[in-house]
Amino acid sequence: MKASAVLFASAVSAASIPSVPQIQGLPLSQFGGVHAISIEDAINKLDLLGTNFSALPISFDGEPLFSLAEEKATASTASTNAAADTGDCANPNVRYEWDHYSASDKQAFVDAIQCLINKPPSGNFSPSKNRYEDFVRLHQSYSPNIHSKSTSQQTHKFLLWHRYYVWALEQVMRDECGFNRAFPWWDEKKWAGKFSQATIFTNQYFGNLPGATNGAATCINSGRFSGMQLSLGPGMTTNNPHCLQRAVNEQTTAQTGIDSWNTCMSRTSYPDFHSCVEFTFHAQGHNGMGGIMADAIASPGDPAFFMHHLFVDYAFRKWQIDDVSRRTTISGCADNVNCSPLTLDTMVYMGNICGAKCPDLKVRDILNTLQGHLCYRYDY
Numbered sequence: 001m002k003a004s005a006v007l008f009a010s011a012v013s014a015a016s017i018p019s020v021p022q023i024q025g026l027p028l029s030q031f032g033g034v035h036a037i038s039i040e041d042a043i044n045k046l047d048l049l050g051t052n053f054s055a056l057p058i059s060f061d062g063e064p065l066f067s068l069a070e071e072k073a074t075a076s077t078a079s080t081n082a083a084a085d086t087g088d089c090a091n092p093n094v095r096y097e098w099d100h101y102s103a104s105d106k107q108a109f110v111d112a113i114q115c116l117i118n119k120p121p122s123g124n125f126s127p128s129k130n131r132y133e134d135f136v137r138l139h140q141s142y143s144p145n146i147h148s149k150s151t152s153q154q155t156h157k158f159l160l161w162h163r164y165y166v167w168a169l170e171q172v173m174r175d176e177c178g179f180n181r182a183f184p185w186w187d188e189k190k191w192a193g194k195f196s197q198a199t200i201f202t203n204q205y206f207g208n209l210p211g212a213t214n215g216a217a218t219c220i221n222s223g224r225f226s227g228m229q230l231s232l233g234p235g236m237t238t239n240n241p242h243c244l245q246r247a248v249n250e251q252t253t254a255q256t257g258i259d260s261w262n263t264c265m266s267r268t269s270y271p272d273f274h275s276c277v278e279f280t281f282h283a284q285g286h287n288g289m290g291g292i293m294a295d296a297i298a299s300p301g302d303p304a305f306f307m308h309h310l311f312v313d314y315a316f317r318k319w320q321i322d323d324v325s326r327r328t329t330i331s332g333c334a335d336n337v338n339c340s341p342l343t344l345d346t347m348v349y350m351g352n353i354c355g356a357k358c359p360d361l362k363v364r365d366i367l368n369t370l371q372g373h374l375c376y377r378y379d380y
């Protein structure tokens, strides 16, 4: 019964389907896991950088609705660098929180992702099997350079690279699948401890978020990506047909809430903020959804990856709004082996995945979403 349902659903996107659909999930142990520390450790001043990772007083006071004028005004009063923030981005795209995004926009959004899944690969990201998997392959191959290895071997490129990566997906959805709406983001922290009830995980959109089945992740047979088959991952594996699969653990998702948010937002240096995000709610969001998402290397195989990283980027932007210097200066490690210094001129590579729109960029071109190569903001 279950098997035939999967086969039927799989037939919809023939181009992306390996010949024998996988209908049972892989053992949870096959997914590498995304490095995490508990929020307690973060609060207990775990030394993430060799400098004290101190918890400062919490200043976050709810979620004001920022207008663009207000966002830029913050810049013009905050520092002599103000001019740098009001430059060449006059009409930024606005990203709307999922629950403030219309049903028709939500449908168009998941349809555009499905459109990429149905398209042939570009050929530049072999052995990707479709245009969506080009993004999985890009992440898989760059993984060693864009994530920290551990709390003692970090790269602070993670937030910058993933900001550009999500933006690159947006360009491809627009240019190759005709997506012409505003982009969404996902306020993940409001679903902490109850991700499976989140309004992205429904039959119309990203499908259900089930728990594990007999120690294995559960294939997703609901939602827009029902029956989706992947060929990349877990880890560095390629040509490995397996289903889109999840295994929620709500004790882990419970750690993605306002406590970890507040802890990270109170960090005043970029490396401290970065470490906090990467190792707390970023990691716990991945591991909490489980299955494909719990894999540090091939997790973009689950389209929910992009909702999670839209939240991570929202957090980054929100932190940057508090002080203009956070949009114009950088510090930390450019690599996770020798900690060569991360500077405004450090290159961030995107493999030309969106063609001429995705050149390799300097950090300075990515740091501010209202200045430089990118041009977008969040609705609040």
Ligand SMILES: [Cu+2]
Pocket: 139, 147, 162, 296
């Ligand atoms: Cu990543």
